Amino acid sequence: MNPQKEIKEKFSNKIIEFEERAPRRIYIEVKPEDIPEIAKFAFQDVGCRIVTASGRDTPDAIEILYHFSHDASGRMITLRTLIRDKDNPQIDSIAPIIKGAEWIEREIWELLGVNFKGHPNLKRLLLADDWPEGKYPLRQDS
Amino acid sequence: MSHKTIIPIGPYHPLQEEPEFFQLHVEGEKVVGLDIVLGYNHRGIEKLSESKHFDQATFLIERICGICSTSHPFAYVNAVEDLAKIEVPERALYIRTVIAELERVHSHLLWLGLAGHFIGYNTVWMWAWKYREPVLDVMEKITGNRQNYAMMKVGGARRDIEDEDIPEIIKMADDLLPPLDMFKGAVIDDPVIHARLKGVGVLTKEDIHNFGALGPTARASGVAIDVRRDNPYGAYDRVEWDVITQEEGDVFAKAVVRILEMYESVKIIKQCFEKMPKGPIDANVKEIPPGEGIGHAEAPRGEVFHYVRSDGTNRPVRHKVRAPSYMNVPTNKVAVVGETVSDATIILAAVDPCYCCTERVAVVDRKTDKKIMNGSDLIRLSQEKTERIRKEMGVK
Numbered sequence: 136m137n138p139q140k141e142i143k144e145k146f147s148n149k150i151i152e153f154e155e156r157a158p159r160r161i162y163i164e165v166k167p168e169d170i171p172e173i174a175k176f177a178f179q180d181v182g183c184r185i186v187t188a189s190g191r192d193t194p195d196a197i198e199i200l201y202h203f204s205h206d207a208s209g210r211m212i213t214l215r216t217l218i219r220d221k222d223n224p225q226i227d228s229i230a231p232i233i234k235g236a237e238w239i240e241r242e243i244w245e246l247l248g249v250n251f252k253g254h255p256n257l258k259r260l261l262l263a264d265d266w267p268e269g270k271y272p273l274r275q276d277s
Numbered sequence: 278m279s280h281k282t283i284i285p286i287g288p289y290h291p292l293q294e295e296p297e298f299f300q301l302h303v304e305g306e307k308v309v310g311l312d313i314v315l316g317y318n319h320r321g322i323e324k325l326s327e328s329k330h331f332d333q334a335t336f337l338i339e340r341i342c343g344i345c346s347t348s349h350p351f352a353y354v355n356a357v358e359d360l361a362k363i364e365v366p367e368r369a370l371y372i373r374t375v376i377a378e379l380e381r382v383h384s385h386l387l388w389l390g391l392a393g394h395f396i397g398y399n400t401v402w403m404w405a406w407k408y409r410e411p412v413l414d415v416m417e418k419i420t421g422n423r424q425n426y427a428m429m430k431v432g433g434a435r436r437d438i439e440d441e442d443i444p445e446i447i448k449m450a451d452d453l454l455p456p457l458d459m460f461k462g463a464v465i466d467d468p469v470i471h472a473r474l475k476g477v478g479v480l481t482k483e484d485i486h487n488f489g490a491l492g493p494t495a496r497a498s499g500v501a502i503d504v505r506r507d508n509p510y511g512a513y514d515r516v517e518w519d520v521i522t523q524e525e526g527d528v529f530a531k532a533v534v535r536i537l538e539m540y541e542s543v544k545i546i547k548q549c550f551e552k553m554p555k556g557p558i559d560a561n562v563k564e565i566p567p568g569e570g571i572g573h574a575e576a577p578r579g580e581v582f583h584y585v586r587s588d589g590t591n592r593p594v595r596h597k598v599r600a601p602s603y604m605n606v607p608t609n610k611v612a613v614v615g616e617t618v619s620d621a622t623i624i625l626a627a628v629d630p631c632y633c634c635t636e637r638v639a640v641v642d643r644k645t646d647k648k649i650m651n652g653s654d655l656i657r658l659s660q661e662k663t664e665r666i667r668k669e670m671g672v673k
Contacts, residue, residue: 157359159508160571184502185489185604186573189584189597200597202571202582209508211571235489235604261319272324 326596348576350429360570369433384577432560474529478624492579498526
């Protein structure tokens with residue numbers, strides 16, 4: 136049972152970096168546009184569980200990590216992607232494929248300002264109604 | 278033509294412990310839609326964590342949630358230890374596990390009481406909370422606190438469990454078994470509870486997968502996931518215990534899972550004390566190197582997930598927290614739609630929602646377990662108290 140190998144083999148030409156940081160911690164970097172297809176494969180074909188996604192602001196890009204768990208083998212498989220356009224960061228939503236991703240993407244959108252194209256319900260989840268537009272608390276300049 | 282009525286439950290409703298806005302859309306007696314509006318308790322903990330050093334962050338994280346106050350720091354220290362490849366002394370692994378399982382028991386008893394209350398079984402409520410007290414007393418003895426134990430530390434445990442306290446803890450665990458038998462009988466054998474809870478609020482295996490649902494909510498639908506077994510941490514792979522599942526996925530199944538899990542917790546606690554070696558409890562970690570780590574723990578509600586990124590300084594540059602209720606609460610969209618209004622509250626309660634965790638919530642009145650104020654209210658009360666004392670003392 137080697138879920139990371141399945142992903143690596145199927146998408147070998149799309150993987151920018153593949154790292155096994157620890158026996159059960161795998162990080163796979165891909166381009167933003169490849170995320171929906173690979174996430175779908177991990178979720179539907181490999182049978183991984185959606186854990187969460189974490190966004191992070193860096194000087195050059197907004198990094199999004201999509202964390203999946205392959206419970207049967209006790210492994211965390213994290214898809215890493217870098218969105219370089221920080222003025223207008225966007226990526227295709229995976230919520231149409233994975234219902235559990237709806238709140239996760241809303242949170243990244245409101246705290247970091249990443250637009251999730253095709254999200255069924257992109258509105259505020261945690262921030263107060265009177266929190267100013269355009270101010271993203273998890274950005275480094277906040 | 279049928280009318281649509283909207284029945285709001287919340288944001289401050291007597292049957293909810295924390296603010297949350299459920300909008301039930303109903304036609305007649307039937308629920309046809311659900312909107313969930315969160316956000317009342319958002320505290321910005323992830324951002325706050327970036328201004329704490331790695332050891333301070335443990336105390337911050339503990340306060341995400343009063344009832345998961347072990348699980349969050351457990352997952353956090355697991356994440357940092359994953360990042361820095363720290364080896365935790367064996368005795369500390371057992372101590373951590375004992376604390377986590379004691380928490381699971383008192384959390385499940387809390388839920389059992391609330392669930393009893395929600396369906397009008399106030400005796401169950403009183404007795405569940407009565408038998409919860411000895412667990413909290415033991416926590417207070419070991420850690421100094423009934424909630425927020427400050428036992429987790431990066432690299433080990435913050436405090437040891439003294440040898441002279443152990444017999445009392447084991448006795449308390451043994452003394453839980455007869456009441457657990459009573460609750461098991463009270464729930465599993467009661468025809469009224471069957472009629473009330475069976476077939477209600479059902480989640481299928483597919484629902485669980487689609488929503489990424491966790492913990493007893495998932496296990497009650499036959500999805501056998503449990504971080505303690507799947508990716509062991511603490512001492513869970515050094516002791517014998519079973520992952521508890523049911524198949525029907527209804528509210529009844531969720532109650533049964535929680536009751537049976539408490540027996541496993543007692544088993545784990547006793548084995549920990551049998552096997553716990555003497556020795557150090559702290560790896561004395563001085564520095565965290567650059568890198569990233571993932572830690573998770575099986576809280577009473579399901580998997581708690583922490584991701585920590587370090588740049589080699591003494592603070593995390595990113596700390597992502599995801600609590601189990603974040604994945605479980607949205608399942609209500611399918612669990613409560615199609616059911617009757619009178620069942621709505623018990624269905625919503627069946628995932629054991631902790632809005633605290635989902636939103637990193639603030640002030641809860643301990644007596645009523647209701648969230649009653651935000652930060653600015655607290656400041657105002659503090660200021661008023663100072664004024665009163667000044668007046669009493671005749672001080673200007």
